[in-house]
Amino acid sequence: MQGEIGVGSTPGEGSLFHFKVLVEPAKGEVVVSSGSKQHQVVGLEPGQPECRILIAEDQPENAMLLQHILEPVGFTLQVANNGKEAVEQFQHWHPHLIWMDRRMPVMDGEKATKEIRKLPGGDKVKIVALTASAFQEEKDKIMSSGMDDYISKPFRPEELFDCMARHLDLNYRYREAEEGMPQEPTQPIQLDGPALNTLTEAFLEELLEVVEAGDGVEAMALINTLEKEHCAVGVALTHLVENFYVEQLVTLLRAVLDDRKS
Amino acid sequence: MQGNENCSYSGDILVVDDAVANLKILVSLLDDAGYRVRAATSGKAALMICEKRPPDLVLLDVMMPEMDGYEVCSHLQAREKSRNIPVIFISAMDNSNEKLKCFDVGGVDFITKPFYAQEVLARVKTQVRLVMLQRELQQLRRECDQRR
Numbered sequence: 001m002q003g004e005i006g007v008g009s010t011p012g013e014g015s016l017f018h019f020k021v022l023v024e025p026a027k028g029e030v031v032v033s034s035g036s037k038q039h040q041v042v043g044l045e046p047g048q049p050e051c052r053i054l055i056a057e058d059q060p061e062n063a064m065l066l067q068h069i070l071e072p073v074g075f076t077l078q079v080a081n082n083g084k085e086a087v088e089q090f091q092h093w094h095p096h097l098i099w100m101d102r103r104m105p106v107m108d109g110e111k112a113t114k115e116i117r118k119l120p121g122g123d124k125v126k127i128v129a130l131t132a133s134a135f136q137e138e139k140d141k142i143m144s145s146g147m148d149d150y151i152s153k154p155f156r157p158e159e160l161f162d163c164m165a166r167h168l169d170l171n172y173r174y175r176e177a178e179e180g181m182p183q184e185p186t187q188p189i190q191l192d193g194p195a196l197n198t199l200t201e202a203f204l205e206e207l208l209e210v211v212e213a214g215d216g217v218e219a220m221a222l223i224n225t226l227e228k229e230h231c232a233v234g235v236a237l238t239h240l241v242e243n244f245y246v247e248q249l250v251t252l253l254r255a256v257l258d259d260r261k262s
Numbered sequence: 263m264q265g266n267e268n269c270s271y272s273g274d275i276l277v278v279d280d281a282v283a284n285l286k287i288l289v290s291l292l293d294d295a296g297y298r299v300r301a302a303t304s305g306k307a308a309l310m311i312c313e314k315r316p317p318d319l320v321l322l323d324v325m326m327p328e329m330d331g332y333e334v335c336s337h338l339q340a341r342e343k344s345r346n347i348p349v350i351f352i353s354a355m356d357n358s359n360e361k362l363k364c365f366d367v368g369g370v371d372f373i374t375k376p377f378y379a380q381e382v383l384a385r386v387k388t389q390v391r392l393v394m395l396q397r398e399l400q401q402l403r404r405e406c407d408q409r410r
Contacts (some may be wrong), residue, residue, distance in 0.1 A: 212310060213314040214276060214310075214311035214315075243282055246301075246302055246303070246310075247310075
């Protein structure tokens, strides 16, 4: 790539860094990131067969994060702690897709992929790498090892879902399509006084009590007692509780209760 | 702000971290291990929670905006209701000075990020056990005092 880079600096005044890069307009198809989809996946469309997903990941925290994202949607999951376990579990469990970490003890992701490809049915399973590398040559190496795709870390849940839909021909249910459910608002959610004013004072006081104690379990138990007519407020409250907006919720509840008493 | 009500009481833990993703992982880890878990994303919220209903243990992130972990721990130590709550710091900073500072402000242990699940559970278990033993001792002492 041609171009130039330079720097000029005057003591006491400042520095100027400049660069010039020669680029040509892009040719061919414009690839729009699938991550731009704004809908929140809440489940698989009914009538789809069971979808077994193997997570090959040696770091429990990372495996747990994937489980957290995928399990509620309805995937059947198993975790392998290294490449060797992934090969063994593939033989016994026949997953449809494997999320394969690249660096693992005992056997790394690329070696495991090569082993799986040699086994009966190994040519059909989809294997997707999770990589922290941003370098193209690394990505080429991933693809040449026999994997079908890769996702760069850190990833967004939508990237995982889109990748799985591409390879497994899946259809999802999205939050906004849920009957009677309002669309998930962007955070931080705006839950105002008038909305909370539709709830009884006893409920608000009880909720304030448990939220001040940071007790999400009790808060959720209370929210779940709300009648159907308060569904929208319930969803908004659930969002705040599940995302730990303790301070905001306390401020809001106190303001509404103070207003009522004055 | 999750918990596990299906198992016997094994400890009530408050996790404090401004990064919701970290918080969710820690909450899930401790919840799965059978602890009752509460959570806060700021020092201010943590202090309010400890004042309202003190937990058995606090897992506290060091680097947080507005009020960092050191300040939160100092406030906890200064308050009657929370001064005996053990605090385990969690931080990506791994140098001796930072660790010493955590102990200086009243922390009882230190976990380095990225953390390992088993290490977190082992350290939490040790501190919760100490809390329980302390309570047992206090109870025995009270009973002895009453008999005299």
